């Protein structure tokens with residue numbers, strides 16, 4: 018009996034390279050007449066058994082605002098993950114490409130899309146751990162979906178996983194994550210606040226020109242990112258709520274959806 022999550026190599030056609038990430042190359046492909054994105058996993062970065070088990074969990078997570086994992090191809094070497102194809106690539110690049118052309122409606126819609134995907138993860142007791150505009154993707158009809166959930170745990174590169182190291186996403190991380198790696202849905206909420214900041218800053222990097230150590234220090238001193246020029250006051254207040262020092266003082270994603278949906282129109 019075959020595992021339902023196992024993608025047969027003969028059913029998978031690989032096409033051209035579309036990107037490269039933490040785990041290796043990302044290729045375009047076709048699987049059962051569907052266009053897919055295939056992530057090739059550099060073997061030394063992944064513990065096989067643990068990863069397969071987790072892929073099973075990830076495949077059960079299914080929501081229209083999450084990039085769907087269709088299956089894993091473990092018979093292929095390197096092992097690969099088969100995902101829903103997202104025509105317009107990652108959100109951070111998309112924001113930069115669309116600079117000056119994004120309406121208030123569109124920006125708010127992006128934040129809502131992400132909050133809906135994240136509320137589903139929160140409800141499933143699944144922590145993303147690396148939410149940022151670079152880890153969201155844009156579909157052919159401009160819907161934004163959350164990608165790479167849970168994947169940060171499989172990166173065995175200390176440079177990335179230790180908060181003291183250069184590649185750790187300090188600029189998206191809650192203080193309790195920087196201090197003692199305490200991840201929770203509320204630390205995802207902090208990251209979501211930074212993602213809203215990225216959207217309304219049209220893809221600028223948060224705390225540009227500042228080192229991770231400087232950012233950690235200014236967070237300790239109670240300083241936060243400033244209101245982006247394009248951000249309405251209501252959205253900025255939500256960002257600040259996401260950046261409360263104590264995790265329990267931050268809103269849940271369920272509440273954020275409600276708050277975002279009831280903001281006054283600013284056109």
Ligand code: ADP
Pocket residue numbers: 035036037038039040041043054084100101102103104106107151152154164165
């Ligand atoms: P990693 O998370 O391992 O660093 P990414 O997920 O960022 O890798 O993938 C690298 C690039 O590949 C992305 O920036 C994007 O352009 C492309 N990509 C990844 N997943 C998809 C997908 N599902 N559909 C279309 N393009 C994708």
